[in-house]
Amino acid sequence: MVIDAHAHFGSILDFYMPENMLIQSMDKYGIDCAVVSNIQGIEFDHDKHPLAKDRLRNQIDINYAAIEFSRKFPGRIYPLVWVMPHTGGVSEEFCRFVLENRSGIYGLKLHPYLNQAPIDSALVEPYIRLAAEYDLPVVVHTASTDESSPRRVFNMAVKYPCVKFVMVHLGLYTDHEESIDLIAKQPNLYGDTTWVAPESTLKLIEKAGPDRVMFGSDAPISGPDGYSNPIYQTYLEKWKTLFNTHDYEKLMSGNAVKFFGLPV
Numbered sequence: 476m477v478i479d480a481h482a483h484f485g486s487i488l489d490f491y492m493p494e495n496m497l498i499q500s501m502d503k504y505g506i507d508c509a510v511v512s513n514i515q516g517i518e519f520d521h522d523k524h525p526l527a528k529d530r531l532r533n534q535i536d537i538n539y540a541a542i543e544f545s546r547k548f549p550g551r552i553y554p555l556v557w558v559m560p561h562t563g564g565v566s567e568e569f570c571r572f573v574l575e576n577r578s579g580i581y582g583l584k585l586h587p588y589l590n591q592a593p594i595d596s597a598l599v600e601p602y603i604r605l606a607a608e609y610d611l612p613v614v615v616h617t618a619s620t621d622e623s624s625p626r627r628v629f630n631m632a633v634k635y636p637c638v639k640f641v642m643v644h645l646g647l648y649t650d651h652e653e654s655i656d657l658i659a660k661q662p663n664l665y666g667d668t669t670w671v672a673p674e675s676t677l678k679l680i681e682k683a684g685p686d687r688v689m690f691g692s693d694a695p696i697s698g699p700d701g702y703s704n705p706i707y708q709t710y711l712e713k714w715k716t717l718f719n720t721h722d723y724e725k726l727m728s729g730n731a732v733k734f735f736g737l738p739v
């Protein structure tokens with residue numbers, strides 16, 4: 476079984492990811508299930524400008540759309556809740572939404588850059604407390620920029636040892652060394668393979684063991700054939716035969732099943 480632990484849907488700004496593009500891409504490249512979040516939850520553009528009012532979406536609506544998507548494809552699509560700290564927040568209505576839909580939600584997704592909100596800021600901490608209360612794992616975009624730094628995720632993982640965090644991308648646009656060291660140090664911290672070269676994934680497995688990294692791709696962010704990228708073809712095809720079978724199963728599905736509590 477292959478699970479893509481990091482996929483998206485939704486169209487906004489220059490992102491074009493209709494639901495059927497993800498499903499067709501999964502079918503073509505042999506991906507059984509995907510953990511998805513709705514990119515329409517962004518609050519800022521690529522240049523850090525707040526989205527205009529007519530583009531900005533509502534925190535409950537976009538996440539309800541993710542749940543609806545998962546209902547159309549039972550057993551294939553598992554939704555995360557994309558948090559919108561500036562315009563949504565942990566309101567009473569939001570808490571009710573999470574509580575009422577808890578059985579169909581698999582975690583919270585935070586994008587510190589496209590939502591301009593560091594994970595260790597006062598703006599975001601109420602969401603982490605909510606994650607602790609409802610036992611939801613937290614998925615965090617990490618990169619070389621300050622607000623998305625892996626160190627900030629590490630700090631929150633230390634402060635909330637009962638919450639599991641995954642620093643996706645292992646720090647995008649970095650050599651991944653810092654993320655690998657931080658994950659090895661902190662048991663409730665995990666990584667994924669999204670835009671991560673196979674050599675770095677191997678290093679992470681060597682340092683932190685085989686249980687702390689999940690296959691993820693950002694599909695279908697670069698179109699319906701994103702999985703044909705040599706990085707992903709190495710994980711999907713080359714490693715199938717080259718890698719130790721037990722560890723390969725953990726990387727491609729087992730770790731994600733445990734991390735998100737997927738009913739597969």
Ligand SMILES: [Zn+2]
Nearest residue numbers: 481482483693
């Ligand atoms: Zn992503």
